[in-house]
Structure formats: C-alpha cells, structure tokens
Amino acid sequence: DTEFQHPYFIRGQEHLLENIKRKVTSVSSIKNEDIKVRQDNVTKLLTDIQVMKGKQESMDSKLLAMK
Structure with missing residues (x-):
C-alpha cells in the first residue's frame, strides 16, 4: 500500500489541494557535484597514465x- 501524507491533504477540503506541490531537487547542485567527481576521476587517471608512461620508459x- 502507498500512503500519502501532507498537511494540506485533508478529506473534504479540496480547495487545499492546490497548495500541495511536488518537491523539486536542485539539479544544479547535483550536476556540480557530479562534475567535480568526474574532474577528480579524470585528474587521477591522467596522473596514473603519467606514472605508467614513466615506468614504461624506464x-x-x-x-x-x-x-
């Protein structure tokens, strides 16, 4: 069973339903965090590649x- 709970969700009070809004996640903060993680991953990969190139040359x- 699905249960819906909201202070404006009251039986017989249809006029309150217009006050119920869907929560909006902050897309920009999620994207910024994702970009930061990806940049960190790319930086680590580039460092690892440089180390491997040095070992190969040796x-x-x-x-x-x-x-």
Missing part, C-alpha cells in the same frame, strides 16, 4: 641496455 631503457 623498462624500455633497461631492455635497451641489456642488448
């Missing part, structure tokens, strides 16, 4: 020295 140098 391995390449060691392999060339072994030849």
Whole structure:
C-alpha cells in the first residue's frame, strides 16, 4: 500500500489541494557535484597514465641496455 501524507491533504477540503506541490531537487547542485567527481576521476587517471608512461620508459631503457 502507498500512503500519502501532507498537511494540506485533508478529506473534504479540496480547495487545499492546490497548495500541495511536488518537491523539486536542485539539479544544479547535483550536476556540480557530479562534475567535480568526474574532474577528480579524470585528474587521477591522467596522473596514473603519467606514472605508467614513466615506468614504461624506464623498462624500455633497461631492455635497451641489456642488448
């Protein structure tokens, strides 16, 4: 069962129904938080890629020295 509860939801008081409004979530705050998380993820990925490139270059140098 679904239960609806609101101070203006009163049996026989139809004129109060116009005062009931749907809650609106702040889309801008959600998007801003999402953008911040994505930027942090991209920054971490770029850092990880730089570290991996450095390790690859080091391995390449060691392999060339072994030849």
